[in-house]
Amino acid sequence: MEEVRTRFAPSPTGYLHIGGLRTALYAYLFAKKQGGKFVLRIEDTDRERYVDGAVEIIYKTLREAGLYYDEGPDVGGPYGPYIQSERKNTYLEYAKQLVANGGAYYCFCSKERLEKLHESGATKYDKHCLSLSKEEVEARIAAGEPYVIRQNIPEEGSTTYTDMVFGDITVENKDLEDGILIKSDGMPTYNFANVVDDHLMHINYVIRGVEYLSSTPKYNLMYDGLGWERPHYIHLQPIMRDATHKLSKRHGDASYEDFIAKGYLKEAIINYIALLGWSPKDNTEKFTLAEMEQMFGLEGISKSASIFDEAKMRWLNSQYIHELSDEEFYEKAKPFYAKYQYLNDFDCKFLSGLLKGRAETLDDVGRLTEFLTLFDNFDLTLFRNAKWKTDEELAVKILPDLIGICKDKFDNLSDSLNEYALNSGLKKGQVLWIFRIAITGAQNTPGGASEMAELLGKDRVLSRLETVLKRLQ
RNA sequence: GGCUCCAUGGUCAAGAGGUUAAGACAUCGCCCUUUCACGGCGGUAACUCGGGUUCGAAUCCCGAUGGAGUCACCA
Numbered sequence: 001m002e003e004v005r006t007r008f009a010p011s012p013t014g015y016l017h018i019g020g021l022r023t024a025l026y027a028y029l030f031a032k033k034q035g036g037k038f039v040l041r042i043e044d045t046d047r048e049r050y051v052d053g054a055v056e057i058i059y060k061t062l063r064e065a066g067l068y069y070d071e072g073p074d075v076g077g078p079y080g081p082y083i084q085s086e087r088k089n090t091y092l093e094y095a096k097q098l099v100a101n102g103g104a105y106y107c108f109c110s111k112e113r114l115e116k117l118h119e120s121g122a123t124k125y126d127k128h129c130l131s132l133s134k135e136e137v138e139a140r141i142a143a144g145e146p147y148v149i150r151q152n153i154p155e156e157g158s159t160t161y162t163d164m165v166f167g168d169i170t171v172e173n174k175d176l177e178d179g180i181l182i183k184s185d186g187m188p189t190y191n192f193a194n195v196v197d198d199h200l201m202h203i204n205y206v207i208r209g210v211e212y213l214s215s216t217p218k219y220n221l222m223y224d225g226l227g228w229e230r231p232h233y234i235h236l237q238p239i240m241r242d243a244t245h246k247l248s249k250r251h252g253d254a255s256y257e258d259f260i261a262k263g264y265l266k267e268a269i270i271n272y273i274a275l276l277g278w279s280p281k282d283n284t285e286k287f288t289l290a291e292m293e294q295m296f297g298l299e300g301i302s303k304s305a306s307i308f309d310e311a312k313m314r315w316l317n318s319q320y321i322h323e324l325s326d327e328e329f330y331e332k333a334k335p336f337y338a339k340y341q342y343l344n345d346f347d348c349k350f351l352s353g354l355l356k357g358r359a360e361t362l363d364d365v366g367r368l369t370e371f372l373t374l375f376d377n378f379d380l381t382l383f384r385n386a387k388w389k390t391d392e393e394l395a396v397k398i399l400p401d402l403i404g405i406c407k408d409k410f411d412n413l414s415d416s417l418n419e420y421a422l423n424s425g426l427k428k429g430q431v432l433w434i435f436r437i438a439i440t441g442a443q444n445t446p447g448g449a450s451e452m453a454e455l456l457g458k459d460r461v462l463s464r465l466e467t468v469l470k471r472l473q
Numbered sequence: 474g475g476c477u478c479c480a481u482g483g484u485c486a487a488g489a490g491g492u493u494a495a496g497a498c499a500u501c502g503c504c505c506u507u508u509c510a511c512g513g514c515g516g517u518a519a520c521u522c523g524g525g526u527u528c529g530a531a532u533c534c535c536g537a538u539g540g541a542g543u544c545a546c547c548a
Contacts, residue, residue, distance in 0.1 A: 183546040190548040214477040312498040432507035444509040
């Protein structure tokens with residue numbers, strides 16, 4: 001059986017957006033599942049949209065996400081170069097071949113004529129230059145007149161192909177335009193470069209966005225004209241921000257690196273986007289890349305667009321975070337601990353054990369510890385708790401005892417506090433509530449009374465208890 | 474507007490003629506609990522509409538509606 005070869009062919013226009021990453025992921029998974037090859041090709045035929053550094057971002061993101069490509073610009077391969085601008089000469093050669101057999105023709109129409117044509121109500125090019133004689137064409141080229149090469153699409157008939165997720169797609173040839181294959185600057189358009197490269201790189205499964213679903217017949221006509229075997233097609237519906245808008249960085253939607261910066265784990269991001277538009281047979285929702293490589297299949301691909309739901313990704317992220325060891329959490333959260341300066345005064349390793357089970361994102365180390373900065377002048381009514389029947393009055397009463405316990409038995413605080421409750425006829429919860437409020441000044445904390453005491457340390461605990469007692473008096 | 478595609482709860486998404494129409498997130502409630510969270514249990518909530526076909530349609534057909542894509546010397 002023929003080896004499966006898929007590719008991811010992004011344009012270096014800045015960043016790798018979530019939709020692009022998912023396309024890459026599916027292409028990668030499909031190839032891996034089949035034991036095939038996944039190749040990366042950079043489509044930079046549009047010099048105007050080129051952004052410096054964008055290529056590096058693509059390499060970096062793909063690698064970081066674990067989507068290793070078998071062939072690509074920076075890893076090489078048998079069908080290079082893998083950057084279209086470095087293949088410029090190849091395209092013209094094939095365009096000429098197409099011209100020779102009638103599948104394409106030279107066109108000298110000026111922008112002005114094209115505009116006029118459009119204004120006159122024409123919906124597509126009128127094949128004006130198709131009638132030029134070979135001699136005239138040669139003469140005008142020799143005279144240095146600028147030209148483009150257009151595809152010659154039959155005016156009759158229709159073209160059909162089978163998309164592996166959408167089924168048969170048929171388009172009337174008369175609805176297709178004689179698109180430009182080679183631009184006047186000598187560069188191929190996407191339409192042409194794509195076909196030539198996919199063929200030359202032996203790509204037999206083309207996985208890309210649905211925006212190409214209805215123009216694929218044009219590409220097939222090129223394959224036919226060049227005598228090449230058509231590849232299989234798999235088109236993917238987009239990931240949406242809401243029901244009517246695609247997810248896009250331009251509109252402020254987060255990209256892969258934004259989510260990393262927000263404290264998402266790459267495993268969670270990959271896992272989540274895999275689920276947007278695909279679901280495994282058994283409906284599992286949490287799996288590693290390696291597992292996906294085994295489970296992936298075209299049957300699970302959805303025919304409709306899906307809306308990105310950060311809440312669900314957060315949940316998935318929290319699942320991955322909870323699984324981390326304290327040590328791993330600490331290592332991964334380091335950049336975030338650094339982000340919140342007040343945490344410098346605390347033992348972040350100890351904190352990791354407390355935060356790991358509560359954080360949904362790595363950045364939550366800030367949100368969950370914010371109370372540490374708010375202790376001064378906290379609201380004393382926090383001592384009131386309906387369930388435990390506590391209030392400021394009770395707090396004033398027992399705080400001196402609690403201070404004493406901390407002075408003498410700080411190392412064995414939990415037991416000592418329990419013992420105190422027992423002896424004083426109070427409920428455990430009453431003592432602990434008052435104690436925890438008194439040392440943290442927060443209703444919600446990432447740990448219980450004794451854990452918070454350990455985090456703060458004896459000195460801080462004592463000084464806080466005394467401060468609070470004074471305020472209450 | 475022409476052409477192509479799509480349509481199950483708020484979201485993702487099973488389902489491929491006969492189901493009490495799964496599951497997950499979110500939401501609500503209860504339990505657990507020294508707060509919060511985690512975890513456990515339970516609730517609310519869906520087949521866009523209208524015609525067919527059929528003994529029987531979320532599933533098949535047609536139409537309408539809604540949405541997306543595409544009609545560039547952008548990819």
